[in-house]
Amino acid sequence: MDKRTLGQNLEVSALGLGCMGMSFGYGQPADKQEMISLIRTAVERGITFFDTAEAYGPYTNEELVGEALAPVRDQVVIATKFGFVFENGQQNGLDSRPEHIREVAEASRGVEALVPIPGQGVSLRGEEQVPVLRHEQEDQPVHQA
Numbered sequence: 648m649d650k651r652t653l654g655q656n657l658e659v660s661a662l663g664l665g666c667m668g669m670s671f672g673y674g675q676p677a678d679k680q681e682m683i684s685l686i687r688t689a690v691e692r693g694i695t696f697f698d699t700a701e702a703y704g705p706y707t708n709e710e711l712v713g714e715a716l717a718p719v720r721d722q723v724v725i726a727t728k729f730g731f732v733f734e735n736g737q738q739n740g741l742d743s744r745p746e747h748i749r750e751v752a753e754a755s756r757g758v759e760a761l762v763p764i765p766g767q768g769v770s771l772r773g774e775e776q777v778p779v780l781r782h783e784q785e786d787q788p789v790h791q792a
Contacts, residue, residue: 663697664686
């Protein structure tokens with residue numbers, strides 16, 4: 648499998664696997680065990696870059712990807728998008744405030760760094776390693792004091 652370097656040193660497979668449709672967005676969610684098997688087969692075939700988002704479910708897709716990749720977590724990179732507001736299990740707006748970004752990072756456990764790599768990132772709910780987070784869209788100007 649060909650590799651690509653994101654940023655300065657984040658190496659991933661040239662092909663990635665977008666996981667949204669496994670549990671969200673295209674009708675009824677697929678069978679969880681089948682999707683775990685599919686994700687693990689992708690790893691066996693050389694895929695090391697997986698994409699999800701907190702909005703997919705919400706959270707259920709991140710949980711699926713986390714469970715599937717737990718045995719090989721040190722071999723893969725998981726990207727997730729964040730910056731959403733949820734009420735009663737539904738997306739209800741955007742939130743780009745620094746406090747919310749911290750909340751997302753803490754929910755993803757063990758943030759090592761927040762490194763801006765346009766269009767790329769790494770995170771996952773339930774994970775111990777979270778090198779990079781990706782902000783999907785900005786809802787308002789955010790200024791650091």
